[in-house]
Amino acid sequence: MEKGKVLFGDNGFDTLNDYLNSNESLSKIIVLADSNTIEYCLPPFLQKVGKLINYELVEIDPGEEHKNIETVISLWNTLTELGADRKSLLINLGGGVLTDMGGFVASTFKRGMKFINIPTTLLSMVDASTGGKTGIDFGNLKNQIGVFNLPEMVLVSSQFLSTLEARQMRSGLAEMIKHGLIADKKHWNSLNNLDNLDITSLDSLIKQSVAVKIEVVTQDPTEQGLRKILNFGHTIGHAVETFYMNTDKMLFHGEAIAIGMIAEAYLSTLKTGFEMEDADKIKEVILEYFPKTAIEKKDFPAILDLMKHDKKNVSGVISFSLLDDIGSCSYDCYALPEETIEALEYYME
């Protein structure tokens, strides 16, 4: 099977059972989970994957604040103690923080052991777990350190979502909306007519989002060009997310990206000729799902400053991916600091 393949529902679990059955050469299997996924996701996972019998369970603390080099060092130590080697398999059972970090640990341990991602949040299903980006936050910057490396496979099963709180569900929805806006108008239309986010109707929407992401990353796995369109909403979104990190206004990733998409839709009207009417519609739809965060004007310069470290930038010039139209996105767009401030003001209006 080609690396990085995304499998859905029971078909995924069956494939994993087959994989474990036919890979007697796997020297050790380690399941990485956090206290939440151990409680809610590990039992149903083990029930589905009967071939997973001998494994070591490694627990980490949940939360973005632990997605750092200290946790990575502790995991490298744990893998060393467990006697893991290049023929061992790490199964990452968790949200985006866990699959990003587990992927990085596996990719760097002894220059690379195998790993499989089992995303347990909507956000990680439609975004973090696929596409080969691994990494950790560093020096207050999101995903500053990492590598591109594909997991053996990704298993997406919406059954893990039944215990997910509403705020986390919404966080995933933001990335799905993004997929529609940048590449799939029909998907956008389905999402903005959503009455409420129930799990059964979600399956096909998840598949559609994953399809958009795979289509893009297959064409440009290491983000030399096209893949940057997946960063629509993320230049401003990441900066806002970082700004409020570790404060009492801490945002979920999707909540920050929701803000970023509204602001960058406005920026698109200044830069690409994107219709103001469409920007207003995006703002209206997104604000229905995501209540407005009060960003104070005095904080705009500090947020702007954080954008200077965005990984898309070259030579310190802040780079954006902006909409040309609903369902179409350009990358390597540049905006002036005052235009970016204007975009934040548009969000706050």
Place this chain on the structure above:
Amino acid sequence: MEKGKVLFGDNGFDTLNDYLNSNESLSKIIVLADSNTIEYCLPPFLQKVGKLINYELVEIDPGEEHKNIETVISLWNTLTELGADRKSLLINLGGGVLTDMGGFVASTFKRGMKFINIPTTLLSMVDASTGGKTGIDFGNLKNQIGVFNLPEMVLVSSQFLSTLEARQMRSGLAEMIKHGLIADKKHWNSLNNLDNLDITSLDSLIKQSVAVKIEVVTQDPTEQGLRKILNFGHTIGHAVETFYMNTDKMLFHGEAIAIGMIAEAYLSTLKTGFEMEDADKIKEVILEYFPKTAIEKKDFPAILDLMKHDKKNVSGVISFSLLDDIGSCSYDCYALPEETIEALEYYME
């Protein structure tokens, strides 16, 4: 130009000048060096590479004891402060410690920036700088953490060797002897008739060693199989090197590999039918260059214990690459602990 290409002498410097000239998209150039290479290698390097004008110099402390995650963290911080991005270039000017670590830092910073290796020791010219292995020591284990990733190019120029001390020259010679033993009998014959190691006659021997290494790594870049033959002498050698690290008997890498090759040549006689006469000849030639290290019998078990973490191992069984014949090597060979002890005894006889 394909990534990872090794260029020799002035041709290499000319190519780098052309590269710098034609790559206006490079956002920043950072030269990583240590106090030794800043003194001895940077001035001649800058003289040869006239197109390198605007660059930032980053200095690290020399020595294997700094090849660790703390130095990596400090370099990630420095790159962040310098505003380096994915279009920046890191030029690693130094020995194997520096090129291994610099390659790892570049490969993981923002999920990968470009890097070029300029090896300044014989050892790094014939081994560390080519083939795409990057990494650092971790938890007392050599190169435990790292990734496979090719530099833009590798420039090999023996002019840097003029200031290298004899002990470091010998350290490189060990890997060259290894190249002959595992894959090129003629190369082995040239090396064991060497009267003294002078720089001019060395050029063609370096080229021959690099040719052996490239031939092997091209066939198996991520060490799934064949590449393991480059580890002849390294299972025992790495363990001995680690054992004496930070003691007053600290060995250079090549010195440890010299011990490992003698011991593993003996092990080959037990396992592959390698001729005892050839093992004795290897011992005789190597001991001419590398005075015997007194390894105490009481330390054998601790050294054996260190082999359990060798990256070639699977499921805790210690794996060796052993000679079938002079110029031919097998991998995935297993030996009993008592046979390995016997091999160390053979070295000490």
